[in-house]
Amino acid sequence: MKNKLKIAFFGSSIVSAYWNGAATYYRGIVKALHKMGHEVTFYEPDIYERQKHRDIEDPDWCKVIVYPEDKVTLEALLRKASEADVIIKASGVGAFDEFLEYEVTQLKKDDNLIIFWDVDAPATLDRIESDPADPFNELIPKYDFVLTYGGGQPVIDAYERNGAKRCIPIYNALDTETHYPVEPEERFEASLAFLGNRLPDRETRVEEFFIEPAKNLPKEKFILGGSGWGDKDIPKNISYVGHVYTKDHNAFNCTPKAVLNISRDSMAKYGFSPATRVFEAAGAGACIITDYWKGIESFFEPGKEILVAKSGQEVTDILAGLTSQKAKAIGKAAYKKVLAEHTYEHRAELLEKVISAKLQDENATVEQKQ
Template sequence: MKICFFGSSLVSSYWNGAATYYRGMLKQIAALGHDITFFEPDAFERQAHRDIADPDWAKVVVYPATADGWRGSLETAARSSDMLIKASGVGVFDQELEIAVAALPSRTMRIYWDVDAPATLEAMANDSAHHLRRAILSYDMVLTYGGGDGVVTAYRAMGARDCVPIYNALDPETHFPSPSKPDFACDLSLLANRLPDREQRVEHFFLDVARELPGKTFVLGGSGWETKDTPGNLRKVGHVGTSEHNAFFGSGLATLNVNRDSMARYGFSPPTRVFEAIGAGACLITDKWDGIDHFLEPDREVLVAASGAEIAGHLDALDPDRAAAIAGRARARILGQHTYRQRARQFNDLFVGSSSRIEAAE
């Protein structure tokens, strides 16, 4: 089938954490025989910070970040697609695109793919006039990359015809153990862009831990931290391109995942970083959120902490042999149960089923 996908960016991970998810999912969906065109705006300097060339499994269309740009691209996509997917967080003209896709003729299957469902649902809940409250009624299905039953229930309560989580996963061809790099060597690393609804949690779960453990070393990767006051035993390395993610995650004794506020509240929302890090052979420590045991077994395949003090305790008790054992068990679990190939099969099954239901309804 011909699938047209509007997202933030497929070719650049610059200020774009969804890139890994898009790449992993769409590559494997294409491998099942679907034809994919990815439409992305020329915005936020992402084209100047590309970290992959146009892939051979998808056509990439970069359109001007203008009203004429998105309208022309949507007209092209609507004429040629069997399924049109609007992802959340394109970054420019999101509201206009979401309303316009909802208004397309029903002969095109319309999918809303929410890559930040907790934040979207909280915005809808806090605004009775939010545009998605009306638009979502016309989408044939909502897909999300996290959230579990809480997100499904909330979307259905908002009037969505159906909502199905398709969780983040691992692309073992992209994320795998690689040689460590001295620039990233440390006791604990964190890769996370500086965002308002994450910064306080990073402060508690990472920066305070570094202050409490002056004898250990910490590395912080990601954009936006340049002006942040940090302790002397912490190195800031700025934006880390996807080509260096394997070395980043694998160069420390352990790496940390810190969910954003809304993701932690909803639970069942493992970000791409969880699967990237484990694929690269890292020992993962994560903040506590509901559903972690759906993906990894605490204490055996992942270390879970409800506070900065618990993270400090994990680090004090962690040696290289134990870290390697945890990392090995986690990678085996993820390879067996949580790859993008498995997620793409889930998507394909949903697509065939929903297509049949739509045709019957017409």
């Protein structure tokens, strides 16, 4: 695409990963779009103390507008955003989501695109399909696209069944400028480390795939990172380190013998939803053990580039037989794969191609009308 696009993006937060798993995803996509010459303005609400827990200052690769939790201010920002070529409403902004979902559809013009970007499609689909009265049901057909964080064909089929004109997965990927191999740090030494916030639809799987293996292997050291686990009853061989800032992710991934990925229930149900964490860890050359989800082989080769466990007992068995040499070989293979196929440049190229084709179609329609 030769023309520079102005993109307005309403999301949870791009400057803070605090209680915000989508931060790395947003940063990778937006940074890659900037490199392609596009201009992105990211609008985020000042909520959940995220601004007090920033990982980055305002970047030079996008304009960040932090707004108060106030509808009048938001209405003014929507008027400004209406001047953009592409207007994106992400799911899970955290403030005035229903209001934004409706108001963005009102900004549709002949020469622009409006997009709903679902960073938790399984949860959204479960919600709307269980409640026909959910107001978002009527809005889905009004968006030019629904983009999703993952989900593959099951999510595509579900969204199009619910009226989406077109649904396209834009998967998580690796931001090579942020996540890369570093020297190990003693504070993160362990046989297995897991990083993830405590969420209702993840906790049971954490108990099975992380806490139970720790109980089964009492002589091995485990590390738990993420917000919300402070009052969780855990074995003595699990060290809880709390929220791990982005700047420490590489050491967290590089130091342990292996790192664990645990899908949320909804993500595991639909499959084809590799978490941001998987690509972060692979980008640091980590040996990844993941719970099973459909579609893994579309991203990594099980046994060679990633280790797959279908139960907590399988995690225990994998760790018991995992040598440092084998772990390093698997991490090296995963690192090679993500650089070749799964960077945010790869994802942004797909996004640019999709947007370009649609805008060309719309411009041609306008010219025909004239």
